[in-house]
Each structure stands twice: as C-alpha cells, then as structure tokens.
Amino acid sequence: MEIDLDLLAYLVGKGSRYIEGAVQGTTYLPRTVAGVGTYLLDNDGNVDLLTSKQQVTYDKFLKPLLFAVPCRGVAGDGVCPGTGLIEADFLLKSYRDDVLCCRSCRAAKAATATA
Numbered sequence: 001m002e003i004d005l006d007l008l009a010y011l012v013g014k015g016s017r018y019i020e021g022a023v024q025g026t027t028y029l030p031r032t033v034a035g036v037g038t039y040l041l042d043n044d045g046n047v048d049l050l051t052s053k054q055q056v057t058y059d060k061f062l063k064p065l066l067f068a069v070p071c072r073g074v075a076g077d078g079v080c081p082g083t084g085l086i087e088a089d090f091l092l093k094s095y096r097d098d099v100l101c102c103r104s105c106r107a108a109k110a111a112t113a114t115a
C-alpha cells in the first residue's frame with residue numbers, strides 16, 4: 001500500500017489534532033507518532049526503512065489514519081451505506097474539512113442540507 005505523502009504531511013503538520021486524538025488514552029506521545037511520520041516523509045513513504053519500534057508506532061497510529069478511517073455516516077452515528085470507510089483519495093479533503101464521511105455520505109449530507 002502506497003502512502004499518500006500529501007496526506008501524511010497534513011497529519012504531521014496542520015492535521016496534528018488527528019494524531020493527538022489517536023494516541024489519546026495510550027502511553028504514546030503525539031510527537032513520537034509525528035516523528036515516525038516525518039521520517040517516512042523524508043524517505044518517500046518507504047516503510048521498509050522503519051525500525052521495528054517505528055513500525056509498531058506506524059501500524060498502531062499512522063496506518064489507520066492513512067488507510068482505514070471509519071466513515072461517521074450521514075447522521076454522524078456511524079451508519080454508512082457505503083463500505084464504512086472513507087475513500088483513500090477523499091481522506092485529505094475530509095481531514096481538511098473536518099467532516100469524516102465517505103463520498104456517498106458526504107453527498108447525502110449535502111443533499112439534506114440543501115433540501
């Protein structure tokens with residue numbers, strides 16, 4: 001799975017609140033996770049270069065934020081008519097807008113808003 005470097009750059013930069021949210025309740029520090037993210041950015045997203053410790057951090061926090069973000073559903077209750085995940089190419093926009101919905105839910109939401 002190829003890492004979307006723009007997405008990763010957003011997460012370690014302006015979108016750091018998502019990393020902070022992910023580590024909440026764990027013993028990990030946001031800067032540890034962001035550090036692994038920055039390392040990956042410096043290495044074109046090549047996860048093979050990570051140490052085993054970095055790999056654990058990556059798998060635990062960054063991978064889910066990059067590849068498996070659950071759609072919150074049209075009503076925000078997690079009921080999603082789609083796959084239940086936000087499309088990879090739609091993630092950056094979702095993070096930026098702070099609307100964590102897949103395309104179809106987002107479209108349904110927009111339709112409800114204008115109805």
Ligand SMILES: [Zn+2]
Pocket residue numbers: 071072073074079080081082083084085101102103104105106
């Ligand atoms: Zn959805």
